[in-house]
Amino acid sequence: MQYHHDMTPEITVLDRLLEVSELFQKDMARAFAGTPLTPSRTRLLWELAASGPSTQHALATRLEVSPRNITGLVDALEAGGYVTRSPHPSDRRAIIVSLAASAQAFMRDMQRDHAELSAELLGAVAPADRAALLRGVEAIAGRLRELVEAEEQRGEAAEARAVGE
Amino acid sequence: MQYHHDMTPEITVLDRLLEVSELFQKDMARAFAGTPLTPSRTRLLWELAASGPSTQHALATRLEVSPRNITGLVDALEAGGYVTRSPHPSDRRAIIVSLAASAQAFMRDMQRDHAELSAELLGAVAPADRAALLRGVEAIAGRLRELVEAEEQRGEAAEARAVGE
DNA sequence: GGTAACAATGCAGTATCATCATGATATGAC
DNA sequence: GTCATATCATGATGATACTGCATTGTTACC
Incomplete structure (x- = not known):
């Protein structure tokens, strides 16, 4: 690949976006050092803040991970006092996970920082x-969303073929 | 903060950037499924592609992880045929890690995809x-870089104080 | 009422990423 | 030559994030 002394714009946009992405991660990691919060757990917390109290099954579906995994994440968050488990009012199999009061304040702070x-x-x-x-950023996000979705479906199709054979 | 029925631009830029960041990660994970490549290992590969053959110590310094960690990452990459270890020409303690020929082609492909x-x-x-x-993206990346750096130094200062006491 | 599907979890297992402690060997200054 | 230091490898350890399978209690359907 030839580099001219001025960088090509195509390269720099993506590179900058990737750099931004990396910096975000670094900043998060630093901000959460010393707490039991990790990317996965924080994701669960955001999901809870966005969608309100949910069953673990619902969380598993929305976050696209196994229910078993949710149990573990909720265990950790519950131990840290971020969420509470309460029985489902009508279905005694299910458990409702809610943000603890302190975590609601915490999430408000996060949104403010945000x-x-x-x-x-x-x-x-x-x-x-x-x-x-x-x-521009909006357009890029939209396009990227499409691309990832398309890739996902290709992957699923390939999987289906593999099973069928 | 007042929310009008149209979203405030401050929120959407950051949100879109975070979304882009998340989509990148998802895409990478999908692209590397089935290979021994992981985020950390890929980071090492990029570093190697950018800086050329290096000792493990140099890699540890540049990637800001422990030398022990580098050993493990290089072990995995070597087993996968992505890198080779060769003796340092003048220092018999040191080991030079280089991209394998096949990995150079692989990195070219990645750059093309990029x-x-x-x-x-x-x-x-x-x-x-x-x-x-x-x-705009350039400006945001630059600003974010400054912010993260400043945070880092605040953290180091706090650490130094803690040690001094 | 019996059976099948469902929610959550205990148990077991895999992989990654990271740490520290220790030891072997090589280097370089004195 | 000797001794402090540097490079790397190994072993032990620990946290995280996933998975699958089997189990328990519950619900829903016929």
Whole structure:
């Protein structure tokens, strides 16, 4: 691959996005050091904040992991006081997982930090570029979503073929 | 913070970036399923592609992990035929890790895919928005880099204080 | 009422990623 | 030559994140 002394824009967009992605991860890891929170557990917490109290089965479906895995994640979060388990009102097999009161405050803080960071980052962008940036990132996210979905279905199709043979 | 019925731009930029980040990870995981490649190992491979043959110690420093960890990662990559270990020409303690010939081709493929994906994503953006998008993402990456670095140093300072007491 | 499906979990297992402690060997300064 | 230091390997350990299978209690259907 030939590199000219000015970088090609195609390369830099993706590279910057990947860098941003890496920096986010690094920042999260640092922020959660010393707590029992990990990416997987935080994902569960966000899901709970977004969708409200849920059965473990529902969480497993929405997060696309095995129910068994949810049990473990909830165990850890419950031990840390982030969530509570309560019986389902009508189905005695099921368990409702809810955010603990302290975790609700915690999530509000996270959302506040989230908004602050967002404002901070947008502040680094020239005002005249902001609208276009917004549209562009939106377009990229949409396209990427499509691509990943398409890949997923190809994968499932291949799997189905393999089983059929 | 006031929410109008249209979402505030501050929230959406960050959210979209986080979504993009998540989609990248998902895509990588899918692409590497069935290979011995994992995020950490791929990171080592990229580092090797970028910096050329290196001692394990140098890799440990650059990737900011323990030397012991590098041994394990290199073990796995060597078993998979991605890297080779060879003696250091002048220091018989040291070992030089290099990309295997097949891995060099593999990395070229990855870079090609990388460029294709980049073009594909940029293609989803309205032509008039591309220049601003580029500048904007660049600005955001730069700002985020600063923030993470600042956080890091605050963390180190706190650690130093703790040790000093 | 009997049976099949369902929710959660105990148990067992795999893989990754990381740490520290220890030891073998090589280097380089004195 | 000797001794501190550097490089790497091994072994032990631990946390996390998954999985599958078998079990227990519950519900729903016929």
